[in-house]
Amino acid sequence: MLPRHHDPIVAVATAPGRGAVGIVRASGKDLGVVIRALCGKRLMPRHATYLPFLDSDGATSIDQGIAIHFPAPHSYTGEEVLELQAHGGPVVLQLLLARCLEAGRGIGLRVAEPGEFTERAYLNDKLDLAQAEAVIDLIDASTEAAARSATRSLSGDFSREIHTLRDQLIHLRMLVEATLDFPEEEIDFLEKADARGQLTRITAQLDAVLDRARQGALLREGIKVVIAGQPNVGKSSLLNALAGAELAIVTPIAGTTRDKVSQTIQIQGVPVHVIDTAGIRGEHAATDEVERIGIARTWAEIEGADALLFLHDLTRMGEADYDAGEADIVARLPAALSSGDRLVHVLNKSDAAQVARAHGIALSAKTGAGLDELRRKLLELAGWHASPEGLFIARTRHVDALRRTREHLALADAQATSPDPALDILAEELRLAQAALGEITGEFSADDLLGEIFSRFCIGK
Ligand SMILES: Nc1nc2c(c(=O)[nH]1)N(C=O)[C@@H](CNc1ccc(C(=O)N[C@@H](CCC(=O)O)C(=O)O)cc1)CN2
Numbered sequence: 001m002l003p004r005h006h007d008p009i010v011a012v013a014t015a016p017g018r019g020a021v022g023i024v025r026a027s028g029k030d031l032g033v034v035i036r037a038l039c040g041k042r043l044m045p046r047h048a049t050y051l052p053f054l055d056s057d058g059a060t061s062i063d064q065g066i067a068i069h070f071p072a073p074h075s076y077t078g079e080e081v082l083e084l085q086a087h088g089g090p091v092v093l094q095l096l097l098a099r100c101l102e103a104g105r106g107i108g109l110r111v112a113e114p115g116e117f118t119e120r121a122y123l124n125d126k127l128d129l130a131q132a133e134a135v136i137d138l139i140d141a142s143t144e145a146a147a148r149s150a151t152r153s154l155s156g157d158f159s160r161e162i163h164t165l166r167d168q169l170i171h172l173r174m175l176v177e178a179t180l181d182f183p184e185e186e187i188d189f190l191e192k193a194d195a196r197g198q199l200t201r202i203t204a205q206l207d208a209v210l211d212r213a214r215q216g217a218l219l220r221e222g223i224k225v226v227i228a229g230q231p232n233v234g235k236s237s238l239l240n241a242l243a244g245a246e247l248a249i250v251t252p253i254a255g256t257t258r259d260k261v262s263q264t265i266q267i268q269g270v271p272v273h274v275i276d277t278a279g280i281r282g283e284h285a286a287t288d289e290v291e292r293i294g295i296a297r298t299w300a301e302i303e304g305a306d307a308l309l310f311l312h313d314l315t316r317m318g319e320a321d322y323d324a325g326e327a328d329i330v331a332r333l334p335a336a337l338s339s340g341d342r343l344v345h346v347l348n349k350s351d352a353a354q355v356a357r358a359h360g361i362a363l364s365a366k367t368g369a370g371l372d373e374l375r376r377k378l379l380e381l382a383g384w385h386a387s388p389e390g391l392f393i394a395r396t397r398h399v400d401a402l403r404r405t406r407e408h409l410a411l412a413d414a415q416a417t418s419p420d421p422a423l424d425i426l427a428e429e430l431r432l433a434q435a436a437l438g439e440i441t442g443e444f445s446a447d448d449l450l451g452e453i454f455s456r457f458c459i460g461k
């Protein structure tokens, strides 16, 4: 452990601002001095005691509240923990925090960094890395489905699946390593133990976990969808229709939207970050400076989109000007978009025109007709095929680790199925597969990764 992991720490654990109740929480060794100073007496372990929180003079109280002492190791962090549950005013909480720091000067008490309580829980084996990540994912969850799957990951569902895979891998590795030690029997031994069968079963299970992790990562991260097209085709109207609120200004004037307007909506619990952009028209047509900058931003948004909704106006198709404008946009679309399946043609204003063109989704931002089909299309494009029940939250980091595990298993399988298998390579690939898997729960993790993960937490968590 790094030296800083030995300092006792303290922070306000509740959200900034005013609230009914606010908590100051300390964790570390030798909190007795802080308890005596603020509570004036010893506290019964893990019992809520109502008492005055004492100021430096030992007589006046800062507040009256509930104190709880969790002796190590039975606490959130696994260290000794003191909780002061006070009235939830920012000033009273700052006074309590300052008083704790003063009383704890002798033991080196300092203010906690973001995520440091949870980092300690991880370092003291109260949570593994995937569970610690689920803590912040639960706090950050923006949809019910995301919150429920974060709770599932926090309670260890995801980690258990990873451990099951790991245990099977270890079993297989032992078999292969043992065979390496008795080269004369090698092929025979592997065959008897059905090493290949084991490898196939592990791979199939890994694929299932990988699929669920991808869905979980989608629930956490969502997708970025950009609405773009010529001016006046109804982009802002579509954003408003999807969001169910008048977010962006809609007028019959071409060039109404100057800057992007973003809103996160949810479709079946999947967060969808929708971005409405300034209408694109050719260099010659965009006369003013503001509009030109707006259009440049539109193109920048298109570059980073998971999906592009290219919006067309059914009432204007066939007009020479309009068709020329469409051709301009098509010519400038990034190749990756126009060739892939991330581009969706949306034909708007179906309420006011005949729908002639077949390819694309016809809808009316005005009446809402066709919106459900668009929502379905977006989920399909995102790769969403699960129902949120039974999912666990996951991150890109987890999906990457599972993918690398998968690659090593494939390389191991290539040896296992070869007529002349190189057992040392087989053994090495299995070792690498286990190491990649171990990154998820933090069995094999570098310090900089931990710093990166915990620094994203809020203070006091
Ligand atoms: N007041 C308060 N509420 C809170 C927290 C907290 O720290 N304080 N939590 C913080 O995020 C969450 C709860 N997490 C906790 C996790 C473990 C333990 C704990 O005491 N664990 C002991 C005993 C377990 C047991 O009795 O089964 C242990 O692990 O040994 C407490 C809270 C949510 N609510």
Ligand SMILES: Nc1nc2c(ncn2[C@@H]2O[C@H](COP(=O)(O)OP(=O)(O)OP(=O)(O)O)[C@@H](O)[C@H]2O)c(=O)[nH]1
Pocket: 230, 231, 232, 233, 234, 235, 236, 237, 238, 249, 250, 251, 252, 253, 254, 255, 256, 257, 258, 277, 278, 279, 280, 348, 349, 350, 351, 352, 363, 364, 365, 366, 367
């Ligand atoms: N009939 C009909 N009119 C629509 C529909 N959607 C939008 N409109 C109208 O089309 C006009 C332009 O709508 P906006 O949503 O502002 O279009 P935009 O693409 O955001 O325009 P810019 O921001 O200028 O690029 C408005 O008068 C809308 O009322 C639709 O589905 N049907």
Ligand SMILES: [Mg+2]
Pocket: 235, 236, 237, 248, 249, 250, 256, 257, 276, 277, 279
């Ligand atoms: Mg607009």
